[in-house]
Each structure stands twice: as structure tokens, then as C-alpha cells.
Amino acid sequence: MQTPILYTQALMLLGGAVVAAPLFKRLGLGTILGYLAAGIVIGPVAQSITEGEEILHVSELGVVFLLFIIGLELKPSRLWQMRRDIFGLGTAQVVATGLVLSFLIEFFDLLPWTGSVIAGFGLALSSTAFAMQILEENNDTNTRYGQRAFSILLLQDLAIVPLLALIPLMATRAPEATTTPFEDFALAIAAIAALYAAGRYLLNPLFQVIARTGARDVMIAAALLVVMGAATMMQLAGLSMAMGAFLAGVLLAESSYRHELEADIEPFRGILQALFFMAVGLSLQLGVVAENYLLILIAVPLLMAVKSLVLYGLCRATGSHHNDAVRIGLLLPQGGEFGFVLFTAAAVAGVFTQGVASLLVAIVTLSMALTPVAALISRRLLREQDDMEDEIEEDFEGAGADVLMIGFSRFGQIAAQILLAGGRDVTIIDHSAARVRQAATFGFRIYFGDGTRLDVLRAAGIEKAKIVAVCTQKKEITDRIINLVQAEYPNARIFARSYDRLHTLELRAQGVEYELRETFESGLLFGRKTIEALGVNGEEAIAIMDDIRRRDEARLVLQEAEGITAGRHMLHSEPVRPEPLVKPKRDVNHTAETEERILPQLPTGDNERAGETLARAD
Structure with a gap:
């Protein structure tokens, strides 16, 4: 029986991810580079999978799910608090970086001015998938610099809408417009309003009904339906799918089902996002890279340097200290996945040729591959004092x-x-x-x-x-x-x-x-509540807890006088037979005298075999 090619490709992708990601993580290079390397080996090198672009379109759902989960963590009130970074710093970054890159492309006579504008602003966008993955791996998503970086990425996702609308104005063979800009804007507003109404009045009742059934698989299906439905609605309205998923997450951020939704979506998000990084590697055109290697060797570091410097300057100008500005500048220097969409649309409309689009995609892909390296370099440029004082x-x-x-x-x-x-x-x-x-x-x-x-x-x-x-x-x-x-x-x-x-x-x-x-008192209370749950009555449980507390204090007094190994006979290392609390009968010596002075009422059943290791335990 012949194995279907889809199964074979799935096995190769899963095998590549399982081998490459842990290996690169072990080398300190991060899982993203591992996925990229696996994709390059499977696709352009071995030619085992040649449908890289098709897989890329499917795997972009990983970015959609990622933004939904991010939205779940951002209540509308918190999003409002970030408005200055989103619309201030984010807009400034897109405009400033886009103008600088457009000028450089035009200055070196690489493209006509129309193509320079589209290419420059397309390269100004960064990769949400790469940046957020790095923030998650370093547990920096909720740090101050992580929040500012996310604000910039969110504005960039919004910017793809006017940039796509700009293409027909600069195209040499633009398709005939079926709608006016005003109609497009009204459609987008209507879609957002419909999504808001659904999130406020429909989603919570829907999840309540499903929760009553107790069918977990239906709850997972409903979570996927919400995310993909919101993403599709925004796409049909001319906005990005990622933006729709993000808005759906924000609308559900205050829902009592927020944690359940996050847990249901997370496995799909993880595997699809890994597939996205591998698809980037699969779609890399080594032939284009080989033909234009000199231009790419200059363009990639120049792109990353320009974006890093602009980001650093803007962050410093808007209140970030040196360390945060460095982290943001070297976290977002790459091109983004939305650049693929923009460059493809521009090539179809005739703003520039398909070869130019492939070259720009190769530059973006290589800049993505170098992002984890840039993030590692940022650690060398930090000032310790900035983190201590935090300004x-x-x-x-x-x-x-x-x-x-x-x-x-x-x-x-x-x-x-x-x-x-x-x-x-x-x-x-x-x-x-x-x-x-x-x-x-x-x-x-x-x-x-x-x-x-x-x-x-x-x-x-x-x-x-x-x-x-x-x-x-x-x-x-x-x-x-x-x-x-x-x-x-x-x-x-x-x-x-x-x-x-x-x-x-x-x-x-x-x-x-x-x-x-x-941890001492919390451990005592935890143990008391546990034995109460096993049937011991409350008064007896409290007496046992108080006895352990007195024993511990007695051990400490002995250990102050005789060293850490003293008092080990006071530890319980096996169950004690329930007996009345009576004074222990022991030979009188220095240790016993001390015990009787501090512990007039200890139960019998002390274990003499407790080891020195237990004497060090809390």
C-alpha cells in the first residue's frame, strides 16, 4: 500500500521539528532557528517538500491563534492604557522606518519611487511570530519593554491595511476597483462593530450552554470556531486575520471562560506556529539568494541596522531607558510575515516584478533567521545599573x-x-x-x-x-x-x-x-488541612499541628547549642500511633532536660532512626 504524500510530508515536518528544535535550544540558539533550519534542510536543500508557500498560508493560522491568546491577556482597560505606545510609538516607528528605507532604495536606484515606497514600508514591518516567540521563551511578555514591543507590533498589523490600499494607487496594471475607499472603510467599521456585539452579547451565553453539556471536545471546537470566525470576518472586511483574532481575544479577556479558551487553543497555536517557522525555511528560494548573494549580504545587515537604530532612537525619545531601547531595537529588526503578503500583492499589481518580490522575500526570511542572534547580541549591550535602578x-x-x-x-x-x-x-x-x-x-x-x-x-x-x-x-x-x-x-x-x-x-x-x-507555617496548615480531609477531627488536627510546631522550636534550640544534627530523634518519619498527649519517659540527660523544659507535652512514638538529611529539612 502506497503511503499518501500528505502523510509523508507531515512525518518529515514533525520529525524535523522534534530533532532540530531541542538541538538548537541546547546550543543556546533558540527553537525558532531550529525550525527554520529544519525547513531549509527539508525544502530547498533536500527538495523533499516543494510546496513551501502553500504550507506557509496554512501555518499562518499559528500567528492568528497567537494574537488571540495575547488578546485574552489584555483587558480593554489595559489596552486603553497602552494607547500611547500603540498609536504614538508604533505609528512613529512605521512612518520613520518606512521613509528611511524607501529613501535608501530610491537613492541606490534599486527600484522606481513607487516600488521603493512599497518595498520600504513593507520592510519596516516586523515579525509578530518571531518577536512574541522570543519574548515567551524569555518570559518577557509582561515586562515593560515586552509591552512596548507588542504595542509596536500591534500597530504594524494595523498598518498592513492602508499599505495594501496604497498598492492600486501605484500599480501599472491595477484591477478595476469595485468599491470606493469610503465603502471599504465603512465595511471595516461595520465588521468591527459586529465582532464587538457578538463578543459582548453572544459568546458568553454560547460557552455557558456548551459548558453545561460537559463535552470538552465541543468546547474546543467552539474555541476554534470563535478564533477562525473572527479572523475570517476581518479578512472579508479587508483587515488582517490576525487583527480579527486579537480583537476576539480582547473581547473575551474578562470572560469567566478565558482560561479554558487559552488552554484549548494553546496546543494548536504551538504546533501551527512551529509549522510557520518551518514553512518560512521551506519557501526560501536558494536560487534567488545565490544569484543576488552580494546584494543580500549588504541588504540584510543594513535593513536590521536601520530598523534597530530607528527603534532605539524612538524608544529613548519616548521615555525608555537604554536597556529597554536596546532590547526592543534588537528584537524587532527583521522583516515580517505581512511583508510576504504585501510584496506578493505588489508583484501581481505590477508595482515591481515577481523576481523583485522573491528577492525581498529572501531578505525578509534571512533577517528573520538572524533575529535570535540579534536578541543574543542585545544582552552584551545592556547596562547593569539600568536594570537595578529601573529609572x-x-x-x-x-x-x-x-x-x-x-x-x-x-x-x-x-x-x-x-x-x-x-x-x-x-x-x-x-x-x-x-x-x-x-x-x-x-x-x-x-x-x-x-x-x-x-x-x-x-x-x-x-x-x-x-x-x-x-x-x-x-x-x-x-x-x-x-x-x-x-x-x-x-x-x-x-x-x-x-x-x-x-x-x-x-x-x-x-x-x-x-x-x-x-514556607514553615504554610506547610503546617497544608498538612493539617490534609489530615482533616482524611477524617481526623479538627481539634486533634490542631493539636498535632501545635505539637509539630513545638517540636520544631525545640529542635532549633538544641541545634543552636549542639549543631544541625541535634534533635533528629524528634522528627516523625513514619506514622505515629494515636495516644494521649503525655509526658515522654526518657533518661534524664542534657538533651532530655532541654526537651522537658521546652516540650512538657509531647506524644510518644518518636522515631530514633531519622537521618541527618531530615534534620536539615523544614
């Missing part, structure tokens, strides 16, 4: 309270709730600009500053504070702050977040008044 001015006006809290991650946020509920003022300082901004929106009195600096502590009112609460995450940072406070303010009362048991012993040796391991 927020240290303003401590109004600081000074009963408690000075240093560090405001999850641990500090929970502790602050108790203090504020008790009617106490808390002054909080944190070195993370993003955390400061986020906490300030909830009304906390929080200031940006480095708690390891004496001048910051003084400005934050340490001399007025009755207690200094050190809630930083890293052990070494906590130790630096405590050493500084004890050296300058020896009478300060210090409460500290401890990293683990060894850190607790070190803090006690330093004379810290109170310390708490960050």
Missing part, C-alpha cells in the same frame, strides 16, 4: 511609620495585611519598579529604593520605625540588610523572613529578634 526616582516624601518593611513580594504583602488590619502604619520599600507601580495602584504606601543602601533606609524613616521587617526573597540580600541595620542601628528590633532552617539558625546567632521560615 524610578527615589521619593520618600511622607515616609516614616511604626514598621519599616523592606521587600514587598508575596510574603511581605501578606504580612502587611495583618499590620494594616491592626491599625498600624507601614512604610514599604522595594527595588522592583514594576512591583512598586502595581502595589501603588492598590493604595499601599510604597517607595522605590534599594534596602541595602544606608541613605535609602534613612530616607524611608528607619530612625522612626519601631520594627524593621526584612521580607526580601534572597538570602544574601536579607543578610546584607540585617548586617547594615545592626551596624548602624544596634538597638533596632529586626523581624526577618528566613530562607530555610540553616538561615534561621544563622539569624538567631546574629541576634535577630524574630525570624520565620517562608
